[in-house]
Amino acid sequence: MPPSNSFSQSQFAEGLFQPEALPTGIVDPAGAPAPKRYSVYKNNVIVSYIEALGAAYPACKTLVGEDFFNALAREFVTQNPPNSQLMILFGEGFDAFLNSFEPAQQVPFLPDIAKIERAWRIAYHSADIAPMTGEAIAAVPPEALGDATITLLPSVATISSQFPIYNLWFAATSGGSIDQVDPSVSESALVVRPAFDVFVHPIPHLFAELIEKIANGATLNEVAQAGAENDVQFDFAQFFGLLIQTGAIAEIHQNN
Amino acid sequence: MTNKQLDVGVGFKPEHFQDIMQSSPDLGFFEVHAENYMGDGGAPHKMLSALAEKFDLSVHGVGMSIGTLGDLDKEHLSRLRKVVDRYQPRLVSEHLAWSSHNEAKNLMFLNDLLPLPYTEETLARVSEHVTEVQDTLGRQILMENPSTYVAFSDTQMSEIEFITRMQANTGCGLILDVNNVYISANNQKMDSYAYLDAFPLHAVGEIHLAGHAEDTDDDGERLLIDAHDRKVAPDVWTLYEYVVGKTGPITTLIEWDNDVPDWPTLYQEAVDAKTIMRKLKAFTDAAE
Incomplete structure (x- = not known):
């Protein structure tokens, strides 16, 4: 064990998440304990997490x-600090958090909007x-299609909801008003990035x-x-046409 | 006068991409944070590839946690290597700081550049880690002097001694962040000119300039925060001029990461850095 007055990175790190904590050995230039100086790091860390989450979930924020x-973000990041240096992908699990965190329940569609935004973020970097x-x-022979399976683009994700999530998401990201959105409609959404723009x-x-x-590997016969x-x-034909038009298909595997 | 002699760059922000491609600014390079280009694909890589066709790149890591007392995260190191292999940047750099500490077990990324006491133990660890990064990348990296808000009762040596010995141990290059010098001099009650006089300038491959914010410490005294959210302060330009007076024209970067301004405002900061170098160069030439 190191002597109690010696620097410990785990103490320094843990103290960042405790409002009153001042690990031993952290001082000002004159050698006096420096809680306010140390709290600059507390603030930097939490604010950087909250800002990263806000950048990942702009529609939720709007x-x-x-x-x-x-306020939601502060609770989430305190419970789920990032476990990777890749802050561009920070925010996994925010939808599940919103589902379980009581104050968020007053906005019941929010977890599904978060799912769209998470899929969008993953698609953007895929x-x-x-x-x-x-x-x-x-060019694929029609008789081969029935037993064929399909690899979708790595960006492809679907979100199904009992709420009008597409129109809510669209209003929030395009400067529109959600007052125009019919709350009784339920919607599903497909996220896909065929080139460089996420749709x-x-x-x-x-x-x-x-x-x-x-x-999950079903053949087209099974899907039909x-x-x-x-x-x-x-x-x-309408379903398959949508997959083609949205650019969701990476490869068709003929299995016979 | 060639670009090389007035080698000024700015930190690349995606929102400036169109302006940069359309105006072809007279800049020597762009610097990017390595971690922003560790995704598999998409627009970030497309933009950076286009930028790399026109300009030199400098890859600046913010997540390697070279100051960890544990081991480096091998996975992150291989991600950095992938970025460096793909973009072949002119410069690769990291920080004298830590941002995670228990990589082997359960990594928690603190997303900040945290300080460490300057001791024989930390010097040995940091030197090992710099060497490990350089060996993995197969090239020299530049290590940046930190801005700090606290001191440690454990500290055994000055920051200058630490950096000088780290450099000698590893053969790394250095980034001299003049804004960080100004911040740390204020916050640690050091003399910034004495710091610059003692800094191992021979190893400096790049200067950083940025804006800072002002707060107060436990005694109500001025505490400066490395915010990168505004123009370079007049006092920092004065320090920069002092450095360039010693080094001659030198690779210089303007960093502006928060509250990012429009492109002309950022570009003007780079032009101002060139103006200072040009003025000092003209003065030196006239004296010769």
Whole structure:
């Protein structure tokens, strides 16, 4: 054990999260204990976390206002400080936190907006893989499609909600008013980055479910069957067309 | 006069990308924070690749935690190597500071440049870590002098002695952050000119300049904060002029990371640095 007056990085680090803490050996230039000087680091660390979270969740911040967002953020970052140097990807688990943190419950759609923004952030930094072109997809023999499986772009994610999350997200990120959004509508969203811009598309709930099936390795026959079982009106061509148009398909694997 | 002699750069901010590409500013290089380019792909890499076609790059790490008393995070080191291998920057640099301390077990990233006491133990650890980074990257890195707000009762040597010995131990280069000198001199009640006179200027490969904020300490005395959120202060320009008087024209960076201004405002700071170098160079030339 080091002597009690010697510098400890773990003490220094732990003290940053305790309002009253002043680890031993931290002094001013004259050698006197320096709690206010040390608190500059406390403030720097917490504020940098809150700012990083605000940059990752701009729509959430707009929807609840800066003060409420910062209060939520302070609680989240205190419970979940970053475990990686990659602050560009900080904020994992914010939606789950919002679900469980009582003061956030007054904005019930907020966790699903956070899910869109998390997917957006991951898509923004995801690997550069070009979607399959319409020509390349058209060149796949139609009889091979049924047993084919699909690799989606690494940016692809779906979010399903009982709230109008696409329109709320769109209003918040485009300077619109959420008063125009019909609260009784439930929406699903597809996040995808076919080139360098991230897109969020409103999609039917069923399509979101089927995209998840594709991501989990289902064949297109299985997807078509699941679609028809869920909705007699289901139009596979429309569903497949959406995947092509949004640039969600990285590769089609012919399995026969 | 060539660019090399007046080698001034600024910290790259994505919001300036269009302005930079359209105006082709007369700058020697752009500096980026390594960690912002550790994602797999997307717009950040696209912009940096385009920038790298026109300008030299300087990769400035903010997360290696070279001052940790534990081990360096090997995963992070390999991420840095990937960035350096991909972009082949002219300069690679890091800080005399720490930001995480228990990498091997359960990393918690503190996202700040935290200070450490200057002791034989910390000097040995920092020197080992600088060497490890240089060996992994296969090149020299520059280490930056810190801005600090506290002192440590454990400290056994001056910051100058620590930096001088770290440099001698590792053969690293140095960044002399003149704003940090000004901040630390105020906060640690040192004389900034004496600090600059004692600094191992022969190893300095880059000067940093930035703006700072003002607060008060436990006794209500002026405490300066390294905020990077405004123009370089007049007193810091004066110190810079003093440094350039000693070194001659030298690679210089303007950092502005928070409350980022429009491009013309940031570019003007770089022009001001050039003006100081040009003036001193003209004076030196006339005297010869």
